[in-house]
Amino acid sequence: MSRHIELTFHGAAQTVTGSCMEIHAKGHRLLVDCGLFQGSRSLEQLNREPFAFDPRRIEAVILTHAHIDHSGLLPRLVAEGFRGPIHCTETSRALLVHMLPDAARIQQWDAERRNQRGDRAGEPEIIPLYTAADAEVTLSLIHPVSRDEWFEPVPGLRARLWNAGHILGSCSVELRDDEQSVLFSGDVGPQEMSFLPAPDGPAGIDHVICESTYGDRDRADITLAQRRSLLETEINEAFARNGNLIIPVFAVERTQELLLDIASLITKGRLRNRPVFIDSPLASRITGVFAKHRDELEDMNDGPVFDHQAFHYVETPAESIRLHSLTGAIILAASGMCEGGRIRHHLLHNLGRSDSTVLFVGYQAQGTLGRAILDGAQRVRISGQDVAVRARIRRIDSYSAHADRSELIAWIAARRPIGGSLFLTHGEQGAIDSLRSAVSASATSVITPAMGECYALSPGTPARRLTTGRPDAQEMIGRDWQNDYAELAVDLKHRLQRIEDPGERREALRRMGEMLDSYAARRHHTHRPPRRHPGRRQSRA
Secondary structure, X not given: OOOOEEEEEOOOOOOOOOOOEEEEEOOEEEEEOOOOOXXXXXXXXXXXXXXXOOHHHOOEEEOOOOOHHHHOOHHHHHHOOOOOOEEXXXXXXXXXXXXXXXXXXXXXXXXHHHHHOHHHOOOOOOOOOOOHHHHHHHHHOEEEOOOOOOEEEEOOEEEEEEEOOOXXXXXXXXXXXXXXXXXXXXXXXXXXXXXXXXXXXXXXXXXXXXXXXXXXXXXXXXXXXXXXXXXXXXXXXXXXXXXXXXXXXXXXXXXHHHHHHHHHHHHOOOOOOOOEEEEOHXXXXXXXXXXXXXXXXXXXXXXXXXXXXXXXXXXXXXXXHHXXXXXOOEEEEOOOOOOOOOHHHHHHHHOOOOOOEEEEOOOOOOOOHHHHHHOOOOEEEEOOEEEEOOOEEEEOHXXXXXXXXXXXXXXXXXXXXXXXXXXXXXXXXXXXXXXXXXXXXXXEEEEOOOOOOEEEEEOOEEEEEEEOOOHHHHOOXXXXXXXXXXXXXXXXXXXXXXXXXXXXXXXXXXXXXXXXXXXXXXXXXXOOOOOOOOOOOOOOO
């Protein structure tokens, strides 16, 4: 039997979502994470492809944390035959109890909504990736483990979890056999993070797999008090315009950090006691988990937080719709990248208002609606509707739950000596390239794996690539044709109106149609069948 460990990257390779890595060692197979791809429609299509492995042969999963881009494909894994243990921290389990059933409901709702859209008439029906029943079976497989305690996920491999400082329950994963060690960073948190201590981990590792989300940028080095001052300024400037303040939020950690800061500002008299609406049932339930673990959290000394009188938790769709009539309110709504959830109808009703403000406090991946708005789009397309962007668009970087470039460099340096290879994952290409140039001295071998690549890991020597990646998957990363189409569609009428002569407008449309037909005609000569993956089972999705 081979003495090396095989490591395959099935996601979060040169992109920031879909974290999933397969370990094959001593005849056994396990996964570290099994997350959803989030971003453009093309990238999300990877969620529906057959798994690159047989789920029935995976013996265990170790989960770094509860975020859906790390956990959101677990119910599909279970639906296709996985029945092993899912190891994670107890607090991650407490979050997943709410997050996985919610993810199943979103799958169902999104499929129904998209199937009913007029612009999809005649297209194949979209089937949800998994059901609420699949999520419930998944929860029954979770085996909580404590940090700093060794356990054996599969025979011959020991594992230990370390605090990653990213969100409640997050961890890095250390794996060891009798000869070598491998460390998966998970998502690494910043040094200044509400609620959580700074990340830690072991030193003297053979191979390190490290995230690179903010590998190309340093955020301003500010304290918690300074961050609250920034938020105070943004809120006051938003209300000076007499409109609403819309904040797209992630249900886990970002919502609770904002509530912590807003409660502190109100309690200290720095903000007027205006209503704050938390329009996300999931965020409300997750906030309950934080409240239950209040004694374990840092920075909770300024009086009432999650139960502050200014906070109103919105549950039903009818309650959410009634918020459309408000002016002068703070509305926190999911999802954080504006790709789903109630934030989309709040954007529909507020983006076109010059008195409203949209404040981004989290990472916006390429190909997402949030990224388009943040990058300055004048018009966007939301649920089949064209929307002009007249609202004031603002951003605060200091709420990120990810380490920035300098913090990632310091985290990697603390793992030295790295005897084999350092893999940089979970980042867009520019971020990975920037970080790679900065950490080349930390390891003899620095690798930026592509989707689908497999490596042999041996003690104290650089990793050796066994198989190449998937060019078709890499092409789906970032913006896709549907992003370009949405951008063209929302501006097409205005561009046609700039052609003064009606006949020339019709001629322009005719020529556009001919060009599209010419590309379609090429299909007969250039179309190649989609790539097949030997040994993969077909997904029911």
